[in-house]
Amino acid sequence: MLKFLILCLIGLSAYGQIFQYDGDVLVLNDNNINAAIKRYDYLLVEFYASWCGHCKQFAPEYSQFATQVKEAGQPFIVAKLNGGDQEKQAMNRYKVSSFPTLILLIKGHAVPYNGDRSASGLMNFVTQALEDKLVRVDEIDEVYKFLSDNSLSLLYFVKDSQQPELQIYSLASKIFPNLKFGYTTSAYARKLYDVDEGQIVLFRTFEERRKEFTDQITLQKLTDFLYENSTPSFEELDNKSYTNIFNKNTPALILLWNQQSYDTKDALKLIAPNIKKRITVVSVFSENYMLNQVSGHLFINTPTFPSLYYYKTTNEVYKLEGQITIENVMRFIHNANNGKIQRKQKSQPIPTQSTNVLKVVGDTFDELVLNSKKNILVQFCQTSNSKCYEPEFEDLAQELKNNENLVLAQIDLSYNDLDSVKFENYPGFKLYISKVTSNPINFDKEFSKENLLSFIQQNVKLANMEQNNSKSDL
Missing domain, CATH: 3.40.30.10 (Glutaredoxin)
Structure with missing residues (x-):
């Protein structure tokens, strides 16, 4: 018991920092990671989230690996940091955007691990990383x-x-x-x-x-x-630069070009050396096999050539309007960094309508909801919330489909940006009344078909339903 308490509760560093352990895994957070870096030259850190299914599945393997490392007397410490729930500073510092992410910290400098999540794979990675390479x-x-x-x-x-x-x-x-x-x-x-x-x-x-x-x-x-x-100031996107930009959330200027717009690269070649410390500059040719992946990250449904985008983070993308010249590009970067232009709205491709629920995306929200001549009840979803996709909303839409003054719509905010709409819990609902859509009515009861119908009846005249009910009474 005493041994367990020693392992799990304390490990006083030379810098006065108390470290906690979970078994043989050092538990890091925003407050102690710098002390751990100062104390240990080599730290293998798992960035995880308590809600992440892959993290839960990997946890026993990682714990077993930590014990193997300790018993073998390896010169590195196995650690973990809960970046998905509270420790945001360390996660941002190492540009972690998914879970679990494994990074070897050498004196605080990151060497990412991209292999399989196994004890043998991790041991090979760290062993090779620590070999003398001179x-x-x-x-x-x-x-x-x-x-x-x-x-x-x-x-x-x-x-x-x-x-x-x-x-x-x-x-x-x-x-x-x-x-x-x-x-x-x-x-x-x-x-x-x-x-x-x-x-x-x-x-x-x-x-x-x-x-x-x-x-x-x-x-x-x-x-x-x-x-x-160690990298060119300006190059065609490849696997290495793709990973550096989109997996690590590295700011980047990204030029989409084709053979007819080759000359647009000239301005970027002159700018790139001056901004390289802050922004990666790459081009993506129209036949580059990664074009579709890049388009997804930049919220582009149909790429056009040439076009220039400034990728700051996963949810912050800007598009240059106008010619691609040195002056315009430098002004574009400055304005984007100082909040003087709007970020590009994230939107899924415009879908084919196949159900009674109107499918809305970021690019069609204004047209189909805010400018509609009908009353629109919108269900705001998140992909991670299974309640959004239960059949009750579709069933209600089927029952109300003959009402000419009401439409039931749905939008997934995981893939579509609407800055004006925020919810703490999903699904969320707003009723947009025709001609006064700037002030929608919020639905604040528990999600059920009965509660939604009651909410609609209080706020919208359902002529067809009333006629149908009258006929059924006869």
Whole structure:
């Protein structure tokens, strides 16, 4: 019992922070994550939500994995953080947008895990991530081969292999697993490449072919340098940039183009290097196989070429109106960042009407509801709420279908934006009276067909129903 209390309740860090454990899993939150990062060089963190079914299914496997790590004496800590319910700062810091998300934190720098959710998969990932990745190339032929074999190579020109900064260099190599890190003690190589002892050079196959790191060597400064310079300022979207933008919620300028609008890329090429630290800039060709996926993220039903979008977050997308010029794009970014233009409304494609309930989307809400000449009772849904899709509302629509002055409609706010409509619980209902739609009547009782019918009868004259009832009385 004493052992259990020690494991589950305390672990006082050097920074005065008390850590709690759930079994062998360290429990993190917004208040203690920085202390944990300072104490532990390597933290494998699961960002989860208590309501997430996948998280619940994965929990026993993750707990078992944590015990295996502890028993094996591995040099990393297994942790978890409830980002879906309360710990929003850490979730935003690491741009977590789905659950469960697993991230290896190396001195606080994130290396995401994208493998299967198994103990063996996680162990392989962390073991490989923590391996020494430095390549020593002292012979000039080895230097040539190292640089020619890799499209992106970092080379550290050191005096000898005992240089203390190599430890920082080694840590950086673990944070950038797709980048090749080499070092050389060759004086001839220094002379050949015209560099001083202790200098680090990034050799690239795009834009400027070499970028020199000239600052004092700290992990933060070196990683900042690599984040800024290890990718092109402007490129065609691929799997890597897609993941970086949409899975990590990274702000991006996204140009949709076709062969006839190739020239529109020129303005972006000039702008990209100046905004790269803040905004990723990519293009998506009309035949790019990921066009449909990108269109979904940008709330586009029918792509047009050329067009430029500013993706800030999952629910904040802006479209440039006007020509794609340097001046217009810079003004567009400024206005979007300062709330001077409206974000693009999220909307599903306009559906085919096949039931008695009128299907409404973001792009048709004004036309079908606010500008309707009829009274409209709208059911506002969320996909995650199964009550929205119980048959009662459809049954009520069937019973009232002959009333010419009333329409029952439905919209899913999971996929359609309506800034003016907010509900704490779903489904929610509003009755829009013809010609006074700016002030709809809220339905505030428990959702049932009987309660809705009573609500409608109090507020709308149902002529056809009254006639039908009179006939049935006879």
